[in-house]
Amino acid sequence: YFETGWDGWLDGGVDAFRNTRAAYSYEGMGSIRIRDNTNNSVMTTEQSYDLSSYNNVEVDFYFYPRGMEIDEDFWLQFYDGSSWITVASWVRGVDFNNNNFYNGTVVINSADYDFNANNLFRFRCDASENNDRIYIDQVIITANSLSVSGGTTLASAPKTEHQGIPKFIDANTKRSIDLGWGFLVYPNPAQ
Numbered sequence: 001y002f003e004t005g006w007d008g009w010l011d012g013g014v015d016a017f018r019n020t021r022a023a024y025s026y027e028g029m030g031s032i033r034i035r036d037n038t039n040n041s042v043m044t045t046e047q048s049y050d051l052s053s054y055n056n057v058e059v060d061f062y063f064y065p066r067g068m069e070i071d072e073d074f075w076l077q078f079y080d081g082s083s084w085i086t087v088a089s090w091v092r093g094v095d096f097n098n099n100n101f102y103n104g105t106v107v108i109n110s111a112d113y114d115f116n117a118n119n120l121f122r123f124r125c126d127a128s129e130n131n132d133r134i135y136i137d138q139v140i141i142t143a144n145s146l147s148v149s150g151g152t153t154l155a156s157a158p159k160t161e162h163q164g165i166p167k168f169i170d171a172n173t174k175r176s177i178d179l180g181w182g183f184l185v186y187p188n189p190a191q
Helices: none
Strands: 009-011 016-019 031-035 042-045 056-066 073-079 084-091 102-109 120-126 133-144 151-156 167-169 176-178
Touching: 009 016, 031 042, 031 120, 073 102, 084 102, 120 133
Parallel strands: none
Antiparallel strands: 009 042, 016 031, 031 133, 042 120, 056 102, 056 133, 073 084, 073 120, 102 151, 167 176
16 A cells, blocks of 8 residues: 555656655555656566466556546556566546546456466556656455456546544544544444
């Protein structure tokens, strides 16, 4: 979730950056910003994964686009042990618009791609300048042995008051109290 660092992802260089502003993070304060269209505008899994015994892998993530121009895009790519393959792409004006949160899910099947001991994943921006940004958050990669059809889904994911730092309303003063990171249990009393 990128709250304390890169969480198993590699910094692609000058056009990749760990953001700590909640406005661009689906939950909490951390996300990874990729921008522009250079070889540096990537975030790549730090280690290779042995997917040889699985039938599919699902990549689920949230993103926030900012400054992307019409027809600019970003990709999810899969390394099959010898080359990078674009498995999904999202285009501004077709799949998403700026200044909204989205949830993307991509299912990659072993029948379509070479699952082996050296598989990697990366997100790559393909925009025209540094002000074209994609903020990626809450990436979950799940490999499983079930037979599931491949594909891509994308849905708007409005940020609600329940993401980020929990708040509590004091019943006496009606003031919001910042609880920091933790859990808010209700109703009170709770079992």
